[in-house]
Amino acid sequence: MSILYLLIPLALILLAGAVWAFFWAVGNGQFDDLDTPAVRVIMDDDERPPDDETR
Amino acid sequence: MAKAETCFHCALPIPANCDIRVDIGGETRPVCCPGCKAVATLIRDAGFERYYDSRERPEPGAVRPAQDAGEWQVFDREDMLAAFATRDDNAAAATVYVGGMYCAACSWLIDASLKKLPGIASADINPVTHRLRVEWDTESIGLGRILATLADLGYKPQPLAPDSTERPERAEQRTALKRLLVASLGMMQAMMFAVGLYSGEFQGIDADMERFLRLVSFFVTTPVVFYSARPFFAGAIRGLRARRPGMDVPVSIAIGGAYVASVYSTFTNGPAVWYDSVTMFVFFLTVARYLEMRARHRSVDRSAALASLLPNTATRLDGDTRTQVPVTQLAAGDIAMVRAGESFPADGSITAGRTSVDESMLTGESKPQQKSEGDAVVAGSVNLDGVVEMRVDVTGTDTTLGTIGRLSERARYARPAFVQLADRVASYIVVAILVLAAAVATSWYLIDPERAFVITLSVLVVTCPCALALATPTAFAAAGSRLSDLHLLVTNGNAIETLSRATHIVFDKTGTLTRGMPEVVATVTHDPDLSEQDCLQIAAALEVASTHPIARAFTRHESAITATGIEIRVGAGVEGVIDGRRWKLGNAAFVPGAAPAPPDDSATPVFLGTDGRVAATFTIADTLREDAGKTLKQLKKMGFSVSVVSGDGAAPVAQAAASLDIDDARSSCTPDDKLARISALQQQGEVVVMVGDGINDAPVLAGADVSIAPSHAASLAQSSADVLMLGDSLQPIVTLMHSARRTMRIVRQNLAWAIVYNVSAVPLAAAGFVPPWLAAIGMSTSSLVVVLNALRLSRIR
Numbered sequence: 001m002s003i004l005y006l007l008i009p010l011a012l013i014l015l016a017g018a019v020w021a022f023f024w025a026v027g028n029g030q031f032d033d034l035d036t037p038a039v040r041v042i043m044d045d046d047e048r049p050p051d052d053e054t055r
Numbered sequence: 056m057a058k059a060e061t062c063f064h065c066a067l068p069i070p071a072n073c074d075i076r077v078d079i080g081g082e083t084r085p086v087c088c089p090g091c092k093a094v095a096t097l098i099r100d101a102g103f104e105r106y107y108d109s110r111e112r113p114e115p116g117a118v119r120p121a122q123d124a125g126e127w128q129v130f131d132r133e134d135m136l137a138a139f140a141t142r143d144d145n146a147a148a149a150t151v152y153v154g155g156m157y158c159a160a161c162s163w164l165i166d167a168s169l170k171k172l173p174g175i176a177s178a179d180i181n182p183v184t185h186r187l188r189v190e191w192d193t194e195s196i197g198l199g200r201i202l203a204t205l206a207d208l209g210y211k212p213q214p215l216a217p218d219s220t221e222r223p224e225r226a227e228q229r230t231a232l233k234r235l236l237v238a239s240l241g242m243m244q245a246m247m248f249a250v251g252l253y254s255g256e257f258q259g260i261d262a263d264m265e266r267f268l269r270l271v272s273f274f275v276t277t278p279v280v281f282y283s284a285r286p287f288f289a290g291a292i293r294g295l296r297a298r299r300p301g302m303d304v305p306v307s308i309a310i311g312g313a314y315v316a317s318v319y320s321t322f323t324n325g326p327a328v329w330y331d332s333v334t335m336f337v338f339f340l341t342v343a344r345y346l347e348m349r350a351r352h353r354s355v356d357r358s359a360a361l362a363s364l365l366p367n368t369a370t371r372l373d374g375d376t377r378t379q380v381p382v383t384q385l386a387a388g389d390i391a392m393v394r395a396g397e398s399f400p401a402d403g404s405i406t407a408g409r410t411s412v413d414e415s416m417l418t419g420e421s422k423p424q425q426k427s428e429g430d431a432v433v434a435g436s437v438n439l440d441g442v443v444e445m446r447v448d449v450t451g452t453d454t455t456l457g458t459i460g461r462l463s464e465r466a467r468y469a470r471p472a473f474v475q476l477a478d479r480v481a482s483y484i485v486v487a488i489l490v491l492a493a494a495v496a497t498s499w500y501l502i503d504p505e506r507a508f509v510i511t512l513s514v515l516v517v518t519c520p521c522a523l524a525l526a527t528p529t530a531f532a533a534a535g536s537r538l539s540d541l542h543l544l545v546t547n548g549n550a551i552e553t554l555s556r557a558t559h560i561v562f563d564k565t566g567t568l569t570r571g572m573p574e575v576v577a578t579v580t581h582d583p584d585l586s587e588q589d590c591l592q593i594a595a596a597l598e599v600a601s602t603h604p605i606a607r608a609f610t611r612h613e614s615a616i617t618a619t620g621i622e623i624r625v626g627a628g629v630e631g632v633i634d635g636r637r638w639k640l641g642n643a644a645f646v647p648g649a650a651p652a653p654p655d656d657s658a659t660p661v662f663l664g665t666d667g668r669v670a671a672t673f674t675i676a677d678t679l680r681e682d683a684g685k686t687l688k689q690l691k692k693m694g695f696s697v698s699v700v701s702g703d704g705a706a707p708v709a710q711a712a713a714s715l716d717i718d719d720a721r722s723s724c725t726p727d728d729k730l731a732r733i734s735a736l737q738q739q740g741e742v743v744v745m746v747g748d749g750i751n752d753a754p755v756l757a758g759a760d761v762s763i764a765p766s767h768a769a770s771l772a773q774s775s776a777d778v779l780m781l782g783d784s785l786q787p788i789v790t791l792m793h794s795a796r797r798t799m800r801i802v803r804q805n806l807a808w809a810i811v812y813n814v815s816a817v818p819l820a821a822a823g824f825v826p827p828w829l830a831a832i833g834m835s836t837s838s839l840v841v842v843l844n845a846l847r848l849s850r851i852r
Contacts (some may be wrong), residue, residue, distance in 0.1 A: 001264065008248075008271055013242060015275070022236050026229050032181060 063107075064095045065209070080104050088610065094209045101171070103164055110160030126205065129368055129379040130214065131197030132195060138381040139214040140198060146176065149198060154211030161210075168204055172196055186215075214367060232284040232343050236317050238341045241279035242334040248272045253828070262324075269321045272330040280314045284337045286344065286589035306489045309515040310337060316508060327509065332516055332831040337794035339838055355493075369393075369400035372444060382450075389447045393438045395623070401434045402449040404580070410441030440623050488518045495821045510823045516830040517820040518813055524842050526805035533848040534798040543780055552779035552802075553761045554795035556742045560788075561733065563747030564701035564711055567765060568785075569677040573608040576658070577674040589670035592616050594663055597631045597640045605661060608675050637666045659685040679711060686785040687715050693792060696741070700729045700755075729755040745790065763788065794848070801848055805841045812837040 035041065063077070063084035077095045086092045098106055113448055129135060133682070136142065140149040153165065162180040165187065169178040174195030179188045189201060200212065205212040248268045255265055287310065290303035310333055317328040370392040371380050377392065382400045385391060390406060393399055399412075411423035414436040423439050426432060432445060434454040495514050499507035534546045545551060562568050578587040585593075591609065596618040598606035606629075618631035618638070628641015639662075643649040646664035649672075658676040662669050683829045687697055698719035701708045705722040710753035712720035721732060733755060736743050745759035756776050764776035780787045819825050825833070 001261070004264070005267065008267075012244075012271065012274065015244060019237065019240060023233055026232055029179070031229070031232055032225065 064091040070112060078606060079107060091209075094207070097207060098164070101168065103167060106160050127199040127203040130199035130202055131813075132379070135368075135379075135381060136193070136198060138383065142193065146190060147193050147198070148188065150215045151187040151202070151205070152213040152215050153185050153187050153205060154213060165205065165210070168208060169201065172200065172204060172328060175201070187212075234286070235341050235345050238283035238334065238338040240273045241283070242338040243374070244275040245272050245279075245330045245334040248275075249828070252328070261586045266321075266324065267328075269317075269328050273318060273321050276314065276317070276330040276334055279334045279337050280310060283341055284310050287337075287340065301488065305492070305515060305518070306336075306340065308492075308793060309512070312515070313512055316512070326505075329512060329828075334827060336516065336834070339834075341687050357632050366398050366400050370789070382558045385447050385450050387447055387449065390444055391447055392442065395438055395440050398437050399432045399434050399445065400450075401445075401447045402432070402454040403447045404431050406427060406444045406446050408441050408443030410443050411439045411726055413437040413439055463567055465767075491518065491817070491821070499823070506823060509826065510820065512778060513820040513823075513825045513830040514817065516834055517816045517825060526802060526809050526845075530798050530802045530805060530845040533845045534794055537849045538791065538794060541787065541790055543778060543791050545778050550761050551795045551798050553742065554744065554778075554792060555799035557695065557744045557761060557792070557795075558744065559696045559698070559736055559741040560744045561736070561759070562697065562699050563745075563752055564619050564699055564703055564708055566748040567746055568683050568699070568711055568715065569679050573605055573659070573675045573677055575608050575673050576676045576678060578671060579673075580671045581668075582670045585670055587671075590673075593633060593638055594640050594661075594673065596633060597621060597629045597638060601664075605659065605675055609673075636665050655780050677707070679714065680785055682784050682786050684715055686789055687717070689789045690792065693789075695744075695792070700724050700732050702726075702729075726752070726754050730758050733759050763791070796846055801844060805844055808840060808844070809837060812821045820829075 063079065064086050068386040075086050075088065075092050077086055077092050077099075078084070079095060079099055084095070086095060098104065125353050130139070136147060140147045142148070152353050165180050166178055169175050169189065174192040176190040176192060177188075178190075180186070181188075187205075191198075202212045239539065248271055251268050252260070252265065252272075254260075255268075284307075287303050288307050291300070291307035294300045294303055313329040313333045313336075316325075317330050317333065319325060320328050331387075366382055368379050369382050369385050371378050371385065372390045372392055385401055391400055391403075395410070405426055405428055406424045409425075409430060412432060413423050414433065426443075433456065434450075435456040478649040490510055492514050496507055496511040499510050531545075531551055534551055538545055575591065578590060580587060580590055593616060594609045596616040598609040599618070599621070616633055618633045621629060621631035623629050624645060625643065627645035628639060630637065630639045630641075632638070639646045639669040641662065643660070643662060646662040646669060648664060649670045653654050661673045661675055663673070690697055696719075697717055699708060699712055699715075699717050700721045702724055703722055708720050708722035712718075719729070724732065730753070733745065737760070742761075743759045744761045744763065745756050746765075747756055748765050752764075756764065761778070762776045763778045763780060765780050778791060780791075792810065812833070816825065816830075820830060
C-alpha cells in the first residue's frame, strides 16, 4: 500500500493542474458565452479558406 | 406555401394583398416588405444563408430592417471616436449594444459579417447581454462602417460610452464558476479519501496511512472552506452586523466548526475528521447559489435599454453651422435640429417648424400629436414628418424618459414584501437551530463530554436547511428553463410564486390585445377603372418616403409603381405624380372632394384622390390579435378577473372591450391613472398581473404584483417586466398561469418533504444515533429527492 504515498500526491498535483487550467479558461472568457459555440461549430463546417472570395 | 404566411425574415404576419418573394436556399420564400427582402438578399449574397437554417424561431419583428440607414458616417469622426471608443494609436475598441438579436445564430451572423470587413481585430458578442465588444484598426475602417454593417443586417446598434460596460456581472459570474469548480473537485477528492478512512474504521488501517489520508483531506478541503465557502462567511458576518441573521449563520458555524475540529483532530490524532461532510455541504450550497445567480443575470440590463430609445447623435445648431454631436454632449440651452424620422434627443420646446410627433411609447396615445412653435417635446418621442428646431431644456437622466426609468426602478425595489417575510422567517429558523444546537451541546456535555461535539455537529448538518433552501429555487429553475423553451422568459424569481396566487389580470390595449401597428382593414374604390390592388399600389408608391405610422400600413405592400415629385404635407398627407397624373393621399381636408367622416377614434379614414375627386377610401385601424378572444376566454375559465386599462381614447377601447367581452375597461389613462387603478385593485385584496408593452406602462408593470411584456415591447417595459413573452401570440399567458400553479404545487411538496425530513431527523441526531457522515448523506439524499421532484417540471406542456 505504500505506493499510495506516491500516487496520492501525484493525483493532487494533477488536480492542482486541472484547477489552474480551469481558472485560466474562465479568466480567458471561455465560459462567458455557452450558447454560440455550440451552433458555430455546425455552421463553420463548410467555410472556405479566407482568401477564397469567389463564392 | 400552404401554411399561415409569416415573413421568412422577420416573422411578422404578411399583410393581405402583399406578394414579395425572395429566393433563399433554392426555395422561394415570402417576406413582408421590401426592407426585409433587401436584408434577406444581403444575407444570401454574402454567403450567410446558413443563418436561416440554424436560428431559432425569431421573435416577430426583432430583425426588422432599420428605417434610417446612412446616419452612421458621423461615427467615423474623431470626436465621436473619443466619446464611444478607447484607443491606443491605431487600435480602437468599443462596446456596442445590439438591439434585435435573439439567438445564437444572430451572434454567428454578426460575428461572421464583421470578420469579412477589413481591419477588424476582434469581435466578441454576448448573446445574453446583447453586447458586442469590437476592436479595429482605425487606419482601415471606421466605427461608422461597422455600425452601418450591423444596421444593414436589420439590427439596431447602439454604441455605449466606455464606462457602461458589463464588468461587475461578468466578474461575479466568473468568480461563482471558479468557486463551484473548486468546491466540486474538492468534494470528490475528499469523498474518495473518506471512503478509505471509513473502510479503515471497519477493516483496520495503519496509523500512518490514516494520518496521511487525513492530511491529504486537509489539503483538498482547505481551499474549499477558504475559497468556495467565503460568500457564506461574508454573508453571515453581514447578517449579524445587520442584526438579521440569515441561513448563512448556522451554515458558517457548521462549516467553520467542523473544519476547525477536523484540523485539530488531524494534527493531534483525534478520534475523527469530518472533511467529507464539510466539502459536501459547501458543494451543495454553492450549486444552489450558482443556479440562483444565473437566473438573476438573465434579467435585462436597464441602463442600456433606456439609452436605446434616444438617438445616438443630435444635430446642434450654432448660429448657422450644424454640427453632429453625440447626444451626451448636448447641454441645456442648445438649439438642436430634428429631421423627420428622428427621435428627439432631449426634453425641450420647439423654436421653429411644425410637425406631428409620435409619443405613443411614452403616453400610450396611439395617434400622432401636432406640435408647433412653443410646444413641449420629450426625449425619445419620434418626429414624424416635419423638420423642427428645438431648444434643449433637460438632458440625460433628468428627462421624462429618465424619470420614468427611475420610477419603475424604485417601484421594483420597493416591492418584494414576500421576500422580506421569507427573510424574517428564515432568521427565526436560524435562531431556533442555534438554540437547539446549544441545548444539545450543553446536555451532551453533561452526559458525555467526549461525544458532545460530534453530536452537535450532526445536529447542525441534519438541520441544515439545505433541502429547504433548494426546494424553491430548483423548482423555479426547472420551471423557468422549461418555460423558456415555450418562449416565455421569467426574469424575476418571485414571479412564479406570485402568478400562482394571481386573481386579476389587467391588459393594456395597444400593442398587447391589438397588434400595435396600423393596418389597412378596408379599401373602397370609387373609380370603376381601379381595382383595390391598384389603389393600394398607388398609395404605397406615394408613401414610400414617409415615416408616419400610417404610411407603414401602406408601405408593407410592395409597389411596382414609382411616384415622382413626392411632397410630404405636415399633418395632412402626401402628394406625388404617377404616370403624369397628380395623386393626393391624406385626410379629408387635404384631398379635394372627400366627405369628412364622423369622428371615430378607433379607425382612421385615409383618402386617395386625383383630378379633384376621390378615387378610393382606405380604413386604417389597429386590429385585435387573432388569439385575443380565445386566450381571454380561457383565462376567465381559470377563474381570473380580466380588465383593460389603456391610454387610448374611449371609442377604440370600448370597441375592443365589447368584442372581447370585457366589462371593466378604462380609457384615456395616464401612467399615474393606471398605477392608481392597480393600487386600488390591490387594496381590495386582488393579486394583480399586468400585461403591457409601452414605456408608459413601465411604472405600472413594476407596480403590479407580476408583470408580463410581449417581446416587441419597448425595452424599458421589457426591463420592468417579470416575464417576457416571445412570439406574436397571447396564448403563452395561459400556459404561464397553468405552469405557475403547477410549480407552486411542486414547491409545496418539496417544502413538506424537507420539513418532514428535518423534523424526524433532528431528534435522532440529538439523541446521538446519527454520526456526521450519515447526517451528510441524509442531507444530500433529501436534497436529491427535492431536486428530482423539481425536475418533473421540465415536462410541462
